[in-house]
Amino acid sequence: MSLPKHIAIIMDGNGRWARARGLPRAVGHERGVEALRRTVEAAGKMGIEYLTLFSFSTENWRRPAEEVNALFGLLRAYVKRDLERLKAEGVRVRIIGSRENVPADILELIGKAERETEANRRGNLTIAFNYGGREEIVRAARALAQNVIDGALLPEDIDAEQFASVLDTSMLPDPDLLIRTSGEARISNFLLWQIAYTELVILDVLWPDFDGDHLAGAITAYQQRERRFGALAEEGRADG
Ligand code: IPE
Ligand code: IPE
Ligand code: MG
Numbered sequence: 523m524s525l526p527k528h529i530a531i532i533m534d535g536n537g538r539w540a541r542a543r544g545l546p547r548a549v550g551h552e553r554g555v556e557a558l559r560r561t562v563e564a565a566g567k568m569g570i571e572y573l574t575l576f577s578f579s580t581e582n583w584r585r586p587a588e589e590v591n592a593l594f595g596l597l598r599a600y601v602k603r604d605l606e607r608l609k610a611e612g613v614r615v616r617i618i619g620s621r622e623n624v625p626a627d628i629l630e631l632i633g634k635a636e637r638e639t640e641a642n643r644r645g646n647l648t649i650a651f652n653y654g655g656r657e658e659i660v661r662a663a664r665a666l667a668q669n670v671i672d673g674a675l676l677p678e679d680i681d682a683e684q685f686a687s688v689l690d691t692s693m694l695p696d697p698d699l700l701i702r703t704s705g706e707a708r709i710s711n712f713l714l715w716q717i718a719y720t721e722l723v724i725l726d727v728l729w730p731d732f733d734g735d736h737l738a739g740a741i742t743a744y745q746q747r748e749r750r751f752g753a754l755a756e757e758g759r760a761d762g
Contacts, residue, residue: 523745526698528572529565529737530720532712533558535704535728542728548592553730555596559604562647564734566611568741572646572694576712580620580654594628597651601631605638612644618690619653620661648694655714662688691716699744701737703729721747 533554540550558575565573578593608615617632624632632651665688669675675684686692697713697720705726709717723740725732748755 523747523749525569526721526741526744527570528574528695528697528699529570529741530574530576530697530700530713530717531561532576532700532702532710533729533732534702534706534710536730538704539728539730547589550730551589551592551596555600557730557732558600560733561737562608562613564737566613566645567734568738570645572648572697574618574648574650574691574694574697574713576650576653576710578619578651578653579711580652580657581711583623594625597649598628598631601635605635608635608647609639609642612642613639614642614646615639616646616648616693617651618648618658619651620657622652624652646694648691650712653690654711655709656711658690659715686715689715696720699723699740701725701740703727703732703736719749719751721749 536550536554537547538550539553540547543549558577561575562573577597582593583590605615615635617636621629662685666675666680666685670677691713694716696716696718700713700717700720701723702708703725705724707724713720721744723743725736725740727736
């Protein structure tokens with residue numbers, strides 16, 4: 523099978539990585555940013571067109587304020603430090619998720635990163651920040667309901683394509699491969715709509731230890747899968 527066009531990653535295990543070393547959780551998150559940087563670079567070199575990374579969920583607000591602030595600080599630092607390089611490499615940056623409760627300076631930074639890279643075509647990096655799949659679907663439903671009230675849309679004209687067009691991911695193809703690190707076999711409210719037929723690869727590595735070899739391994743596992751999309755397998759089709 524060919525290379526996945528779109529890879530999504532649930533970057534999990536920063537806390538456990540730190541705990542195993544007797545370090546504060548924030549240090550695990552810092553090392554997680556280094557893994558993120560390595561992964562963006564490795565994916566680019568491999569020719570992956572779309573990379574989508576889960577960095578903060580709408581449920582992560584349940585963590586202590588100190589940790590939430592540390593995560594916000596790391597996003598700020600990442601965009602400030604890496605934007606020029608991403609621009610130079612021709613990567614288009616998008617941030618998906620709710621803008622609600624996000625500090626104003628981060629909203630500004632996000633806007634700047636999106637604006638300054640919108641003409642880029644050599645790769646697509648999407649950061650899911652303050653993102654929750656259910657929240658995204660609810661927001662989409664509200665947008666469609668408003669269109670109906672405004673007389674711009676009839677309820678019977680709402681179909682899957684129309685629905686997808688009001689999601690945050692309207693500009694992205696559905697992920698072909700979803701990787702989750704740290705061994706947890708759950709989705710944790712990531713891309714619920716979009717992963718209907720995505721191949722899932724769960725790795726035991728903790729996110730701060732993730733590197734290009736893990737990415738290559740996950741791609742190889744993906745290439746050994748047979749995607750059916752509800753139809754018959756190749757051999758089933760052969761016997762008619
Ligand atoms: C992933 O690591 C980063 C975020 C969820 C923001 P965790 O912080 O969830 O690490 P664990 O799962 O506690 O090890
Ligand atoms: C998912 O990881 C969110 C991110 C990676 C940003 P969590 O660590 O929040 O998920 P749960 O709580 O283990 O399901
Ligand atoms: Mg976790």
